[in-house]
Amino acid sequence: xxxxxxxxxxxxxxxxxxxxxxxxxxxxxxxxxxxxxxxxxxxxxxxxxxxxxxxxxxxxxxxxxxxxxxxxxxxxxxxxxxxxxxxxxxxxxxxxxxxxxxxxxxxxxxxxxxxxxxxxxxxxxxxxxxxxxxxxxxxxxxxxxxxxxxxxxxxxxxxxxxxxxxxxxxxxxxxxxxxxxxxxxxxxxxxxxxxxxxxxxxxxxxxxxxxxxxxxxxxxxxxxxxxxxx
Amino acid sequence: xxxxxxxxxxxxxxxxxxxxxxxxxxxxxxxxxxxxxxxxxxxxxxxxxxxxxxxxxxxxxxxxxxxxxxxxxxxxxxxxxxxxxxxxxxxxxxxxxxxxxxxxxxxxxxxxxxxxxxxxxxxxxxxxxxxxxxxxxxxxxxxxxxxxxxxxxxxxxxxxxxxxxxxxxxxxxxxxxxxxxxxxxxxxxxxxxxxxxxxxxxxxxxxxxxxxxxxxxxxxxxxxxxxxxxxxxxxxxxxxxxxxxxxxxxxxxxxxxxxxxxxxxxxxxxxxxxxxxxxxxxxxxxxxxxxxxxxxxxxxxxxxxxxxxxxxxxxxxxxxxxxxxxxxxxxxxxxxxxxxxxxxxxxxxxxxxxxxxxxxxxxxxxxxxxxxxxxxxxxxxxxxxxxxxxxxxxxxxxxxxxxxxxxxxxxxxxxxxxxxxxxxxxxxxxxxxxxxxxxxxxxxxxxxxxxxxxxxxxxxxxxxxxxxxxxxxxxxxxxxxxxxxxxxxxxxxxxxxxxxxxxxxxxxxx
Numbered sequence: 001x002x003x004x005x006x007x008x009x010x011x012x013x014x015x016x017x018x019x020x021x022x023x024x025x026x027x028x029x030x031x032x033x034x035x036x037x038x039x040x041x042x043x044x045x046x047x048x049x050x051x052x053x054x055x056x057x058x059x060x061x062x063x064x065x066x067x068x069x070x071x072x073x074x075x076x077x078x079x080x081x082x083x084x085x086x087x088x089x090x091x092x093x094x095x096x097x098x099x100x101x102x103x104x105x106x107x108x109x110x111x112x113x114x115x116x117x118x119x120x121x122x123x124x125x126x127x128x129x130x131x132x133x134x135x136x137x138x139x140x141x142x143x144x145x146x147x148x149x150x151x152x153x154x155x156x157x158x159x160x161x162x163x164x165x166x167x168x169x170x171x172x173x174x175x176x177x178x179x180x181x182x183x184x185x186x187x188x189x190x191x192x193x194x195x196x197x198x199x200x201x202x203x204x205x206x207x208x209x210x211x212x213x214x215x216x217x218x219x220x221x222x223x224x225x226x227x228x229x230x
Numbered sequence: 231x232x233x234x235x236x237x238x239x240x241x242x243x244x245x246x247x248x249x250x251x252x253x254x255x256x257x258x259x260x261x262x263x264x265x266x267x268x269x270x271x272x273x274x275x276x277x278x279x280x281x282x283x284x285x286x287x288x289x290x291x292x293x294x295x296x297x298x299x300x301x302x303x304x305x306x307x308x309x310x311x312x313x314x315x316x317x318x319x320x321x322x323x324x325x326x327x328x329x330x331x332x333x334x335x336x337x338x339x340x341x342x343x344x345x346x347x348x349x350x351x352x353x354x355x356x357x358x359x360x361x362x363x364x365x366x367x368x369x370x371x372x373x374x375x376x377x378x379x380x381x382x383x384x385x386x387x388x389x390x391x392x393x394x395x396x397x398x399x400x401x402x403x404x405x406x407x408x409x410x411x412x413x414x415x416x417x418x419x420x421x422x423x424x425x426x427x428x429x430x431x432x433x434x435x436x437x438x439x440x441x442x443x444x445x446x447x448x449x450x451x452x453x454x455x456x457x458x459x460x461x462x463x464x465x466x467x468x469x470x471x472x473x474x475x476x477x478x479x480x481x482x483x484x485x486x487x488x489x490x491x492x493x494x495x496x497x498x499x500x501x502x503x504x505x506x507x508x509x510x511x512x513x514x515x516x517x518x519x520x521x522x523x524x525x526x527x528x529x530x531x532x533x534x535x536x537x538x539x540x541x542x543x544x545x546x547x548x549x550x551x552x553x554x555x556x557x558x559x560x561x562x563x564x565x566x567x568x569x570x571x572x573x574x575x576x577x578x579x580x581x582x583x584x585x586x587x588x589x590x591x592x593x594x595x596x597x598x599x600x601x602x603x604x605x606x607x608x609x610x611x612x613x614x615x616x617x618x619x620x621x622x623x624x625x626x627x628x629x630x631x632x633x634x635x636x637x638x639x640x641x642x643x644x645x646x647x648x649x650x651x652x653x654x655x656x657x658x659x660x661x662x663x664x665x666x667x668x669x670x671x672x673x674x675x676x677x678x679x680x681x682x683x684x685x686x687x688x689x690x691x692x693x694x695x696x697x698x699x700x701x702x703x704x705x706x707x708x709x710x711x712x713x714x715x716x717x718x719x720x721x722x723x724x725x726x727x728x729x730x731x732x733x734x735x736x737x738x739x740x
Contacts, residue, residue, distance in 0.1 A: 014526050014530075016526070016527070016530045017526065017529060017530060017533075020530055020533050020534055020537070021533075023537065024533070024537050027537075027540075027541070058522075084522075084525065085565060086565075086568065088623055105525060105526075105529045106525070106528050106529040106531075106532040106533065106557070106558070106561050107529065107532075107533060108532070108533070108536045109533050109536045109537045109540065110536060110540055112533075193583045193584050194584035194617055194731060197584055197585070197586045197589075197617050198617070200586065200589075201586060201588065204588070205613070210609075211588070211613070212588050212591075212609055212610075212611035212613075213591075213592060213595075213609050214588065214589075214592050218592070218593075218596075219586075219589035219590075219592060219593050220593070221589070221590065221593045221622045221623055221625075221626040222581070222622045222623040222626070
């Protein structure tokens with residue numbers, strides 16, 4: 001933890017949820033600024049310059065997706081959206097607009113803190129510095145292009161490597177189907193989710209203890225995949 | 231009804247006598263004028279004096295008085311003005327011609343005049359009829375409902391035809407909607423005649439060729455090919471209520487009734503649709519607001535409970551787990567309610583994509599992990615499991631409900647098993663529990679659950695399983711429910727071949 005605590009801006013119109021999030025984040029050592037609507041959020045963004053924003057998509061005064069772009073902008077902050085369960089399309093849209101991750105109401109505070117940590121870590125560490133990613137028994141060396149599982153080398157096809165390295169560059173963060181298809185297979189293959197499914201299954205066969213009950217490469221239904229890493 | 235009133239036998243005798251007397255009086259006046267003229271200017275212009283009298287008689291009273299006037303004029307001219315005067319003899323050819331011309335003028339003029347008169351009467355009759363129809367249509371236009379139209383039509387028709395009127399509708403047993411006067415009863419043969427009219431769209435009953443023993447005669451009220459109702463007519467004295475002459479008028483009036491009924495029906499439908507839309511709108515607005523209002527505090531409760539557990543007040547861990555778990559269940563009930571509302575509103579939109587069941591099962595287990603805390607989970611998915619075409623989210627909700635259901639009805643610490651089987655024809659994914667199993671009559675049919683929900687199974691099961699069924703069917707899957715010979719229940723999602731991706735479709739992914 002750096003000397004001055006990292007600052008989190010909580011944007012939610014429900015005072016109880018704000019109180020709860022503040023308590024949780026304080027316990028984890030973050031400084032918290034609260035905002036009840038879009039206007040207050042934009043003020044806080046320019047005055048307090050938070051490192052991370054927790055944004056409820058269902059605000060009364062502004063369209064949540066519009067705020068995603070505004071609150072992420074200069075100076076750069078990590079952004080996690082909070083959404084209702086039945087707002088999958090909005091979640092995906094927010095991620096495509098640059099949100100780092102999302103949590104679904106009702107959320108588990110441990111899970112929320114894990115997402116906060118992952119998003120901040122990614123923002124703080126430059127990608128070049130991050131050479132080694134560890135996920136369970138698997139060690140991924142992004143520079144050496146080397147994967148070891150339980151001390152043994154694992155061999156991947158070029159596409160499998162490309163997919164795994166993409167996930168490993170954003171450890172703990174969800175990457176949407178469209179993002180993965182575009183970066184790994186190219187824009188021409190957008191919408192061909194079967195490629196992604198088959199490659200994910202192949203990776204699981206090579207990396208997971210029990211491929212039918214994955215613990216490392218996690219699916220978020222209708223949204224995307226994330227690599228659970230230390 | 232009265233096409234030739236002037237001379238037909240119905241005209242009162244006094245009127246006829248007056249007409250003939252008038253004709254003769256006009257000839258007498260002409261004669262007096264002639265007698266005044268003749269000594270001064272000779273008899274030449276006198277025959278002209280009689281022409282106006284004959285023309286006037288023909289125009290005013292018709293053929294008979296005109297002929298009489300012509301004869302009288304000829305006789306008077308002969309007697310007073312032709313030589314030898316004061317006799318009925320005629321010496322000059324010119325005089326004979328004068329008499330014949332007077333008679334011809336009488337005949338032709340009276341024929342022309344009576345033609346004009348009858349045309350005028352016809353026009354007047356048409357005007358009366360059109361006014362009747364227009365008035366009738368106008369009064370029907372101001373009616374709002376079917377009953378209102380019926381009673382207006384009955385009252386109007388009663389006034390026009392001076393008979394008893396009723397409007398009947400319904401098949402196979404027509405019933406009286408309205409009647410004028412009230413309190414008419416139908417005999418069985420009347421009912422049969424009304425039914426026949428409703429069925430065939432043709433008149434039946436008294437005075438027609440069909441079902442003559444009936445006391446009433448029924449005419450169809452039809453719009454196109456559809457018979458909307460029947461109008462019954464009857465007279466107290468048993469005579470036929472509508473003569474052939476009046477049939478076109480009646481048909482026309484019944485067309486107006488049909489128009490009014492069609493309009494009333496369309497208006498009622500419009501009102502109903504508007505009402506339904508309004509109610510649907512209110513209901514979904516209410517549901518989403520209730521959903522939001524209930525979820526927000528639940529989010530707080532769940533988050534607070536997990537936060538307290540993380541804080542580590544150890545002796546209360548179990549209680550905190552209960553709070554989080556039960557709040558989670560409540561949240562799922564609310565989600566199910568909202569999903570059901572969406573299904574019923576037809577608002578479920580499919581976003582079909584290739585789905586790996588490994589993903590779907592893992593995500594569902596993660597989402598119901600609190601319910602599964604007491605139950606070991608066994609997952610048995612073969613390596614060769616093909617991809618499935620499905621909506622990832624709907625499938626997720628299906629699996630959440632099936633696994634949650636299995637956890638709830640498993641005995642304490644009883645395992646929940648999730649297994650898939652691949653065959654040439656289909657892929658099956660089943661969720662098994664170890665518990666009391668399903669009630670006998672609920673086997674094989676998930677429909678039954680929505681009906682018996684909350685009775686012998688614990689509450690909430692019906693809704694969740696009904697949603698599984700509705701979502702699965704929307705995606706083209708089947709759901710089977712059965713018992714495992716006293717071991718517990720097994721629910722199976724069946725993915726038919728059409729939803730299964732072949733290996734060739736996914737071969738070039740790498």
